[in-house]
Amino acid sequence: MSEASENCSGSCGSCSEDCSSRQQSKEELYEPVNQYSKVNRVIGVVSGKGGVGKSFITSYLSVLLNRKGYETAILDADITGPSIPKTFGIHEKAKGNELGIFPCYSKNGIKVMSVNLLLEEEEMPVIWRGPIIAGTVKQFWTDVVWGNVEYMFVDMPPGTGDVPLTVFQSIPLDGIVIVTSPQDLVSMIVGKAVNMAKAMNVPIIGLVENYSYVSCGNCGEQIQVFGKSNINEVAEKYHIKVLGKLPLTPEISNAVDSENIEGLEGSWLDDAVALIEENYPGRIQSECGCKTMQNQRIAVTVDEEGNIYQHFGSCERFAIYDIENGVQKSKSIIETNSKGHDEISRLLVEQDATTLICGGIGESAMKILMSNQIVIVPGQQGDADVQVAAYLDGATIASSSPTCGNHDGEEGCGCGCNCSCH
Missing domain, CATH: 3.40.50.300 (P-loop containing nucleotide triphosphate hydrolases)
Incomplete structure (x- = not known):
């Protein structure tokens, strides 16, 4: 030029x-x-x-x-x-x-x-x-x-x-x-x-x-x-x-x-x-140069039995899955101390999470996560290990739509759980 x-x-x-x-x-x-x-x-x-x-x-x-x-x-x-x-x-x-x-x-x-x-x-x-x-x-x-x-x-x-x-x-x-x-x-x-x-x-x-x-x-x-x-x-x-x-x-x-x-x-x-x-290579690169779809850090809201916890804002623990070349290499548990949806969202950012798999999640939390380029797979249920495998196989997909709303209403969050899961 x-x-x-x-x-x-x-x-x-x-x-x-x-x-x-x-x-x-x-x-x-x-x-x-x-x-x-x-x-x-x-x-x-x-x-x-x-x-x-x-x-x-x-x-x-x-x-x-x-x-x-x-x-x-x-x-x-x-x-x-x-x-x-x-x-x-x-x-x-x-x-x-x-x-x-x-x-x-x-x-x-x-x-x-x-x-x-x-x-x-x-x-x-x-x-x-x-x-x-x-x-x-x-x-x-x-x-x-x-x-x-x-x-x-x-x-x-x-x-x-x-x-x-x-x-x-x-x-x-x-x-x-x-x-x-x-x-x-x-x-x-x-x-x-x-x-x-x-x-x-x-x-x-x-x-x-x-x-x-x-x-x-x-x-x-x-x-x-x-x-x-x-x-x-x-x-x-x-x-x-x-x-x-x-x-x-x-x-x-x-x-x-x-x-x-x-x-x-x-x-x-x-x-x-x-x-x-x-x-025109299309793969989105992470800051370290890894392929984000092949190398990921997946956070999953979990309960004490290892099932997906349905209420993001009151989640007490996350299972963290480190994926390398599409294969799970490690799994660990981190505690949240139930800090609320804003603090929990920032915790995942600090943990370098690339993906979140969860049940119900509200608009405010999604806004923080998405602004930090964290992919969200909401509305999931059942065993966390199974859902991570399903996501890696392409059986479940990411979404930008909140699965909880009406947090201040008498009818709860809108996802059918009748509680404040924001």
Whole structure:
């Protein structure tokens, strides 16, 4: 990157020079992520036109990386055409409190935020003007409590209008994946997306061609129903990589229509995932440089019998599990002296806990823990050893939603225990 020239006017708007001043100006435009979130890699999925399966590619990339043990999330920036929640079978409504808006979770723990999770009815159209839509996308980045995310995929609307521009300018994208289909317009459409990315100084990870062919069920021949693909020539023209070619197959459409994309099995995007892993390492690093998902210190609220104690604020002891390379290495017990939820929360911070597994926990305690990047797995019951093993196996997932409330009311904390467990 070059330094600013002696003739620099200080205005980047009319200058094409990629100097340090321009880079600084770009970074100053980024919106801050929610204070209770730590997002390591952000990858945009774009297309020059609609109808090319961009949302499917977004969803399946997140599924494949989630299967590899990464914490993944999807920010659905396609505000007027949101389809991500239905792809995962998510029909609940997103909730929020003073901490922010909480994303919804797929069956396997992928975090999703979409405007459809905020509308009263899924079929309601979003009849908003551009500035309001762009503002909503920004809020999905700044106001949503994402927690720890290793790979976030942003499903952007097609084209090069207000919303894609807002994403490029407001969210620190590590790179983009361009989705296209085998048609004569491919070169022009891809060119628009490539040139926009270059103008915004965002790296292009590569191209994915959807609806590339149909496989004959008898002989396996690949039939190009939309004509001969020229994706390789287009990729060569713009000096970018082809990440994959996906077939037009009932297997994919059935998985989407049945809202079970997490059950789909296919190797079409394996090369794309491998390239992303290699060039954009997603694992969130702890201060010591360890992989936080493989090396953890898990704190569990426990009673005298080793079962999960249900009331965080009155917990008298924690079981501390030290995990190295995904395997438990030690277990110890620490006493709390029932200091209350604020003091107990700070105790876990002092103990360098990376994860908390508990029963009921209130909003105030979660705020302290999340601000210190401690992952919380609330609402658990039973033997602590069993629940730790379940968490390590991926059977239970973290959440940003408190499981206790109404601490001052006569009906107790709201979790069914009828006591003050805050």
